[in-house]
Amino acid sequence: MYNLLKGKRGIIFGALDQNSIAWKVAERAHEEGATFVLTNAPIAMRFGEINALAEKTGSQVIPADATSMEDLENLITQSVEILGGKLDFVLHSIGMSINVRKGNHYTEQNYDYTHKGFDVSALSFHKVMNVLYKNKAMNEWGSIVALSYMAAQRVFPDYNDMADNKAYLESVARSFGYFFGRDFKVRVNTISQSPTPTTAGTGVKGFGDFLVFAEKMSPLGNATALECADYTITMFSDLTRKVTLQNLLHDGGFSNMGISDAIVADYLRE
Numbered sequence: 001m002y003n004l005l006k007g008k009r010g011i012i013f014g015a016l017d018q019n020s021i022a023w024k025v026a027e028r029a030h031e032e033g034a035t036f037v038l039t040n041a042p043i044a045m046r047f048g049e050i051n052a053l054a055e056k057t058g059s060q061v062i063p064a065d066a067t068s069m070e071d072l073e074n075l076i077t078q079s080v081e082i083l084g085g086k087l088d089f090v091l092h093s094i095g096m097s098i099n100v101r102k103g104n105h106y107t108e109q110n111y112d113y114t115h116k117g118f119d120v121s122a123l124s125f126h127k128v129m130n131v132l133y134k135n136k137a138m139n140e141w142g143s144i145v146a147l148s149y150m151a152a153q154r155v156f157p158d159y160n161d162m163a164d165n166k167a168y169l170e171s172v173a174r175s176f177g178y179f180f181g182r183d184f185k186v187r188v189n190t191i192s193q194s195p196t197p198t199t200a201g202t203g204v205k206g207f208g209d210f211l212v213f214a215e216k217m218s219p220l221g222n223a224t225a226l227e228c229a230d231y232t233i234t235m236f237s238d239l240t241r242k243v244t245l246q247n248l249l250h251d252g253g254f255s256n257m258g259i260s261d262a263i264v265a266d267y268l269r270e
């Protein structure tokens, strides 16, 4: 380990279980010397697994529904108090689509579900940054990261309304990132991650087949949750201070591929 986050304080949203990308980020941040608060939706607390992570990383857990301004105010004020100072990093690792869960086709959404999914997966990022900004809760040269997926730019039909949510998420990183940079020297980026077998990931129809396809298409193979955590740690470290307003592709090269030998070989075999 490299002590990359020695003395840094943060908040990590979205560790549900050991497969969660946020879980791996918490483990890695702890190894790199950070102290942080873990948070998730009150309903996710019922599974109880986050307490094991809190114990392992010496962290406190503060439940917060990321769509509730009241919960976010409480979370951020309390975190600064508990950690003994302003924050150096925040990870937004939250995603949920009820249309995906219920199997509604993209062309026939239930718009109440669309609205809820947008609030949880996309608008929540604006809300989190709004509370951090208003409360001047970030230290200079701090770093805010949200996780995205390439369906924000390209068509992946079964990703459904999450594609639109990710497009908004990435846009907000740029728009809010401007003000955070100008006023507080804080950077804001999204990391666009390979398909990863987590609760949110495997909820998408055809996920298993797509995972194999992406693996064969990417010259370096799919990026794992742990590799995503490593990349996120670099974005929280002082080594990336001038990287901001970016959507950073962490996908083994998938996004710049047209076709690969492995996919052609599969095609010819059929």
Ligand SMILES: NC(=O)c1ccc[n+]([C@@H]2O[C@H](COP(=O)([O-])OP(=O)(O)OC[C@H]3O[C@@H](n4cnc5c(N)ncnc54)[C@H](O)[C@@H]3O)[C@@H](O)[C@H]2O)c1
Binding pocket: 013, 014, 015, 016, 017, 019, 020, 021, 022, 040, 041, 044, 064, 065, 066, 067, 092, 093, 094, 095, 096, 120, 147, 148, 149, 192, 193, 194, 195, 196, 197, 198, 199, 200, 201, 202
């Ligand atoms: N798994 C993939 O294939 C993949 C690929 C690219 C990007 N991502 C993104 O990574 C992020 C993390 O997802 P993951 O794959 O680790 O899955 P995950 O299911 O482990 O994490 C999603 C988290 O969102 C939380 N959440 C849901 N509603 C919430 C609310 N109202 N308030 C606060 N938290 C809430 C869940 O409790 C859960 O902890 C998401 O933004 C996801 O879209 C995932």
